[in-house]
Amino acid sequence: DQQVKQNSPSLSVQEGRISILNCDYTNSMFDYFLWYKKYPAEGPTFLISISSIKDKNEDGRFTVFLNKSAKHLSLHIVPSQPGDSAVYFCAASAGTSYDKVIFGPGTSLSVIP
Amino acid sequence: DVKVTQSSRYLVKRTGEKVFLECVQDMDHENMFWYRQDPGLGLRLIYFSYDVKMKEKGDIPEGYSVSREKKERFSLILESASTNQTSMYLCASSFMGGSYEQYFGPGTRLTVT
Numbered sequence: 001d002q003q004v005k006q007n008s009p010s011l012s013v014q015e016g017r018i019s020i021l022n023c024d025y026t027n028s029m030f031d032y033f034l035w036y037k038k039y040p041a042e043g044p045t046f047l048i049s050i051s052s053i054k055d056k057n058e059d060g061r062f063t064v065f066l067n068k069s070a071k072h073l074s075l076h077i078v079p080s081q082p083g084d085s086a087v088y089f090c091a092a093s094a095g096t097s098y099d100k101v102i103f104g105p106g107t108s109l110s111v112i113p
Numbered sequence: 114d115v116k117v118t119q120s121s122r123y124l125v126k127r128t129g130e131k132v133f134l135e136c137v138q139d140m141d142h143e144n145m146f147w148y149r150q151d152p153g154l155g156l157r158l159i160y161f162s163y164d165v166k167m168k169e170k171g172d173i174p175e176g177y178s179v180s181r182e183k184k185e186r187f188s189l190i191l192e193s194a195s196t197n198q199t200s201m202y203l204c205a206s207s208f209m210g211g212s213y214e215q216y217f218g219p220g221t222r223l224t225v226t
Contacts, residue, residue: 042220043205049213099207099210102158
């Protein structure tokens with residue numbers, strides 16, 4: 001039973017437009033959330049994170065929004081660039097258990113030039 | 114720059130063979146993790162370690178074991194490889210009590226025939 005869900009396996013967006021990647025979670029003990037980006041044949045790299053005490057965190061073109069009551073977070077990329085084409089993983093941690101994080105299944109983003 | 118290296122990028126083994134996957138990190142991280150990545154399933158935690166000689170089972174430890182004799186090195190062992198262990202294996206490390214940000218190696222694509 002997946003505790004972190006990404007219901008869209010793939011997403012296509014035109015270059016310059018906004019990309020919105022969604023993530024839902026079921027465990028109300030999660031208090032820290034992360035997004036990772038993965039290119040083919042490479043390991044995932046950390047992108048942005050948010051603590052449960054915030055509802056928004058921004059880093060350049062990337063913004064993560066957290067809605068705790070809905071157990072939902074989203075990653076916004078504005079403007080989208082072809083180099084953003086990758087698989088994006090949502091991850092969550094409960095602040096215990098030796099710093100473990102639980103990863104979602106990923107969403108493959110294609111940014112079309 | 115944090116560097117996590119994995120001993121092989123591609124590996125082909127036969128059913129029943131004992132397989133060793135090695136991971137080394139150079140940032141003095143306490144935590145080390147082994148995941149496997151399969152399409153539609155995301156990253157699933159096999160084992161992790163928060164200190165030398167310490168190990169904890171993740172979500173899918175069956176058929177695997179691990180060894181951590183030195184802080185920088187974490188080995189994943191497939192005792193008797195089976196075809197359902199064909200997968201991408203990813204090693205990661207992180208500071209204990211930090212931001213949960215994990216640094217990943219490039220992955221090992223293991224094929225068991």
